[in-house]
Amino acid sequence: MNCLTLRATLLADPHTQTAEVSDHLAECPACRAFAVSMMHEDALLRSAIDVTVPRELAARILLQTQIRHRRTDPLDQLRRWLGQWVTMPRMGLAAALSAVLAVALSVSQVDRPSNLNWGQVALAHAIAEPEATASKAVVARTSLETALQAYGLSLAGDLGVIRLVEHCAVPGGRGTHIVVETKDYGSVTLLLPPPGERPSPGSARGEGLSARMIDIVGVGVGVVATEQANLPALAALLARQIVARA
Amino acid sequence: MSARDREFELAVKSFSGDLYRFAFWLARDRHVAEDLVQECFQRAWINWENLNDQVAVKKWLFTILRREFLRRLERKQFETIDIEGLDLPSADTLSMDEVYSLRQVLASAPDSLREPLVMQVLGGFSADELAALNQTTAGAMVTRLSRARQWMRNRLKSDDTLAAPATLGKNKE
Numbered sequence: 001m002n003c004l005t006l007r008a009t010l011l012a013d014p015h016t017q018t019a020e021v022s023d024h025l026a027e028c029p030a031c032r033a034f035a036v037s038m039m040h041e042d043a044l045l046r047s048a049i050d051v052t053v054p055r056e057l058a059a060r061i062l063l064q065t066q067i068r069h070r071r072t073d074p075l076d077q078l079r080r081w082l083g084q085w086v087t088m089p090r091m092g093l094a095a096a097l098s099a100v101l102a103v104a105l106s107v108s109q110v111d112r113p114s115n116l117n118w119g120q121v122a123l124a125h126a127i128a129e130p131e132a133t134a135s136k137a138v139v140a141r142t143s144l145e146t147a148l149q150a151y152g153l154s155l156a157g158d159l160g161v162i163r164l165v166e167h168c169a170v171p172g173g174r175g176t177h178i179v180v181e182t183k184d185y186g187s188v189t190l191l192l193p194p195p196g197e198r199p200s201p202g203s204a205r206g207e208g209l210s211a212r213m214i215d216i217v218g219v220g221v222g223v224v225a226t227e228q229a230n231l232p233a234l235a236a237l238l239a240r241q242i243v244a245r246a
Numbered sequence: 247m248s249a250r251d252r253e254f255e256l257a258v259k260s261f262s263g264d265l266y267r268f269a270f271w272l273a274r275d276r277h278v279a280e281d282l283v284q285e286c287f288q289r290a291w292i293n294w295e296n297l298n299d300q301v302a303v304k305k306w307l308f309t310i311l312r313r314e315f316l317r318r319l320e321r322k323q324f325e326t327i328d329i330e331g332l333d334l335p336s337a338d339t340l341s342m343d344e345v346y347s348l349r350q351v352l353a354s355a356p357d358s359l360r361e362p363l364v365m366q367v368l369g370g371f372s373a374d375e376l377a378a379l380n381q382t383t384a385g386a387m388v389t390r391l392s393r394a395r396q397w398m399r400n401r402l403k404s405d406d407t408l409a410a411p412a413t414l415g416k417n418k419e
Contacts (some may be wrong), residue, residue, distance in 0.1 A: 011392040014375055015365065038395075045398070046367050048348030051270050053263045054280060061258050061287045 006031050014038035016134060116171055117202030120223020123211035124204075125170065125177065132179055133187055135163040135226075140165035145174075147176050148242065150195045151219045157241040163187070172197045182237070185230045190238075191222035217244040257303050258287055264368045265311050271364040272315045274353055282318075286311040308369055312361075316330060351401050359394035367371055389392050 001009075001020045006028070009016050014035070025032050125135055139162040144156050147165050164179035173194035180188050193199045199220040203212035208226035213220050214235040224235055265386055269279035271284075291296075297303060332351050352360060362376050370380065377387040 008388075008392060011395050012388040013391065041395070042367070042397075044344070044348060045352075045363075048345055048352055049267055049271060049364055051267055051349075053266045057266060057280065057283065058262045060257045061262055061284055062255060065258075065285055065288060065291050066252070073327070120389050 003031055007034055008231060010035055010038045014042045019114075052220060055131065073182060073212050116199060117228040118193065118199035118203065118213035118220050118222045119202040119211040121171060121199070122189065122204075122213070122224050125168070125191050125222070125223040126209060126211070127207050129177070132164050132166070132177065135179055135191055136142065136224040137163055139163060139165050144178065146190075147178070149245065150176075151192060152245050153217060153219060153242050154245045155241060156243045159237070159241050160188075166245070170194065182234070185225055185227070185234055187224075187226070188234060189224035191218060191224070214238065249317065251419055252295055254287075257290070257307065261304055261307055264286070266369050268308060268364055269311055271360060272357075278318075282311055285314050289314065290303070297408055305367060305371065305379065306356060308365060308371075312379065330360060347402070352397060354401070355394065355397060359390060359397055362387060362390050363394040363398075364401065 001024045001196075003024075006021060006024045007145065009021060025035055037076035141155065141162060143165040144162050144212075145157075147167075148154055160180045162178070163181055164177060166177045167174045167193075168177040169175075170191065170193060175194050176190075176192040178190040178192070180190070182188050199213060199222075201213040201215070201220065203210070205211070205228065209224050209226060210231060211222055211224040212231050213222050216223075216238055223231060225231060225234055225236065256417060258372065265286060266279055266283045269282040273279055286307060290307060297306060355363075356398060362380065365371055365376055365379070369375075373387045374384045377384045377404070380387065383418075
């Protein structure tokens with residue numbers, strides 16, 4: 001293999017690893033440098049091609065498949081699908097599924113929050129959006145303050161690093177999904193119902209997460225954390241740092 | 247959950263991301279890209295029973311998506327180039343400017359060059375596999391891939407309006 005052939009080969013595929021290529025590279029410093037530059041350019045190209053994939057794309061595809069192609073009730077199918085993840089009573093699971101459906105379909109009104117165990121809804125929401133819980137983004141404090149204003153709340157102190165503040169489709173309309181990296185309790189998800197809605201209290205566990213609804217100045221907030229034992233302390237922290245707007 | 251359900255779910259979770267990226271670079275529109283991926287998997291589900299070789303599922307899905315894109319292209323020419331509103335992924339080794347410049351160049355590449363290049367990078371397909379997917383010969387595919395990479399280099403080197411990345415486009419020889 002000569003230099004021209006080698007370079008033509010690498011231009012077509014920089015990852016080519018044949019004996020001929022290896023032999024030539026071993027004895028030709030100029031082509032070795034060319035190969036290194038091609039690999040580097042390929043990595044750059046990969047970064048450029050790697051556009052952000054919409055959140056929950058896979059969940060939407062699976063849901064669409066259920067709806068379009070299966071004869072059985074999609075809710076029932078989804079219940080079975082989610083059933084392997086979340087351990088909760090049948091009716092509770094149905095409520096959580098309503099929340100997952102709301103997220104996946106962006107349907108604004110699947111069920112009223114007042115009929116749902118908001119701890120289960122928050123847990124299902126957190127499970128359905130794992131990348132939100134794992135987010136390492138840093139969101140400005142003002143975003144959280146603005147979101148809380150809609151509920152007549154304000155931020156009195158420091159909760160930790162704010163990773164996500166997003167308006168999401170939840171049962172009853174648009175709620176607020178917040179992820180905070182707390183100093184003592186790790187990543188914590190908060191799910192607020194649509195402003196003015198009063199969800200039912202309750203708790204749930206599944207997928208290594210624990211959730212319960214706590215009341216903050218009359219607003220039902222679903223709190224999801226990894227350790228169930230931390231939930232009371234987290235509730236106390238939230239009650240101290242999130243207060244009624246003056 | 248049946249074996250078919252499990253296999254399909256695994257395929258959706260494994261390949262929907264790369265298929266979306268492929269669709270995006272075909273259509274250059276986020277909404278069309280998501281539609282294409284949705285349609286691809288709906289068609290795949292209908293024909294899932296006919297899939298004899300699970301190893302080939304990735305190649306099969308890329309083929310379905312490409313055919314769906316061509317079908318839509320026959321009906322309507324896509325006009326939008328939705329590069330401006332892209333959320334840039336975090337890339338440790340690249341600045342956002344560099345990624346943006348590369349994307350502009352990639353978006354402006356002729357379809358015949360961009361398509362196999364994106365497929366190769368995303369799917370890891372060999373020239374032979376790409377040739378089969380594109381119904382052409384291996385030799386012709388090697389030529390297209392070489393031209394695509396050379397085109398990218400030349401374009402970045404010659405276009406002063408772009409902040410060309412430090413390496414891509416420089417002549418290393």
